[in-house]
Amino acid sequence: xxxxxxxxxxxxxxxxxxxxxxxxxxxxxxxxxxxxxxxxxxxxxxxxxxxxxxxxxxxxxxxxxxxxxxxxxxxxxxxxxxxxxxxxxxxxxxxxxxxxxxxxxxxxxxxxxxxxxxxxxxxxxxxxxxxxxxxxxxxxxxxxxxxxxxxxxxx
Amino acid sequence: xxxxxxxxxxxxxxxxxxxxxxxxxxxxxxxxxxxxxxxxxxxxxxxxxxxxxxxxxxxxxxxxxxxxxxxxxxxxxxxxxxxxxxx
Amino acid sequence: xxxxxxxxxxxxxxxxxxxxxxxxxxxxxxxxxxxxxxxxxxxxxxxxxxxxxxxxxxxxxxxxxxxxxxxxxxxxxxxxxxxxxxxxxxxxxxxxxxxxxxxxxx
Numbered sequence: 422x423x424x425x426x427x428x429x430x431x432x433x434x435x436x437x438x439x440x441x442x443x444x445x446x447x448x449x450x451x452x453x454x455x456x457x458x459x460x461x462x463x464x465x466x467x468x469x470x471x472x473x474x475x476x477x478x479x480x481x482x483x484x485x486x487x488x489x490x491x492x493x494x495x496x497x498x499x500x501x502x503x504x505x506x507x508x509x510x511x512x513x514x515x516x517x518x519x520x521x522x523x524x525x526x527x528x529x530x531x532x533x534x535x536x537x538x539x540x541x542x543x544x545x546x547x548x549x550x551x552x553x554x555x556x557x558x559x560x561x562x563x564x565x566x567x568x569x570x571x572x573x574x575x576x
Numbered sequence: 577x578x579x580x581x582x583x584x585x586x587x588x589x590x591x592x593x594x595x596x597x598x599x600x601x602x603x604x605x606x607x608x609x610x611x612x613x614x615x616x617x618x619x620x621x622x623x624x625x626x627x628x629x630x631x632x633x634x635x636x637x638x639x640x641x642x643x644x645x646x647x648x649x650x651x652x653x654x655x656x657x658x659x660x661x662x663x
Numbered sequence: 664x665x666x667x668x669x670x671x672x673x674x675x676x677x678x679x680x681x682x683x684x685x686x687x688x689x690x691x692x693x694x695x696x697x698x699x700x701x702x703x704x705x706x707x708x709x710x711x712x713x714x715x716x717x718x719x720x721x722x723x724x725x726x727x728x729x730x731x732x733x734x735x736x737x738x739x740x741x742x743x744x745x746x747x748x749x750x751x752x753x754x755x756x757x758x759x760x761x762x763x764x765x766x767x768x769x
Contacts, residue, residue: 606749610703611703611707625721651749
């Protein structure tokens with residue numbers, strides 16, 4: 422079932438990228454997508470971690486919130502760079518997610534908003550470097566953590 | 577309009593090159609090269625629109641992917657001294 | 664209609680240009696590696712997002728729009744990975760960040 426979903430995603434990508442719809446090109450595309458799915462299945466890559474489709478229904482809501490956060494922190498970072506008031510600080514936060522995929526999404530969301538970067542992680546403790554104490558407080562309030570836990574949907 | 581964007585990309589590229597020349601540690605230089613790659617991806621797409629040949633976007637996609645792979649490969653080589661496999 | 668789309672494209676390109684130039688200034692100005700990663704993140708998110716939005720206003724709906732969105736998605740997914748790998752490797756090589764450390768760091 423998951424192999425079929427992966428094949429569908431790959432063939433859609435092929436059709437959108439190529440733009441030529443002759444019989445030869447499409448059959449070559451079907452052949453190479455099937456070969457990719459075969460290799461992935463043989464390497465046991467198709468599971469909940471390799472093809473995380475369990476949070477797709479809630480993904481759009483999260484992405485809109487994330488874009489809003491990125492826009493806000495872009496503005497604050499620009500202000501900090503122009504003012505030159507840099508007081509970097511380093512601290513640790515605890516992630517409350519269960520699966521590894523959700524932890525990676527949480528760490529990547531922290532890194533993607535400018536102003537905060539995850540520099541190290543051990544099990545469920547992240548070390549975060551922030552440009553200013555305002556950015557640090559944004560992470561320490563755990564708002565993003567709760568959002569990602571909701572996105573994961575295991576609790 | 578596209579020309580203005582291209583000029584902004586050129587100015588940004590020059591500023592990033594200053595950081596590549598000045599940079600104290602290796603990480604500064606790798607970070608700056610990665611940012612330069614992102615700016616070049618924007619520049620390729622803008623140049624495609626400027627000369628009204630949007631087929632340049634394919635090259636931009638390939639450049640974005642190779643930029644990522646290249647940065648991670650250089651960092652891995654720098655950290656472990658090999659690119660995997662037997663030493 | 665053409666004029667309105669042109670104006671939107673101009674606004675998006677202006678914000679994008681401002682974003683990448685401020686990011687590059689930050690790359691020069693900020694004091695250490697960990698702070699510079701934030702400036703590089705600004706180039707990767709703000710700059711590309713607004714430039715690609717501006718180009719989408721010019722194309723309308725075609726395969727070119729899909730390719731632009733794909734470039735955006737690639738950069739959106741790969742930028743945090745390179746930032747994290749750079750920061751993590753710098754910490755492994757025992758470079759400590761400037762500024763205060765709150766609590767016990769790893």
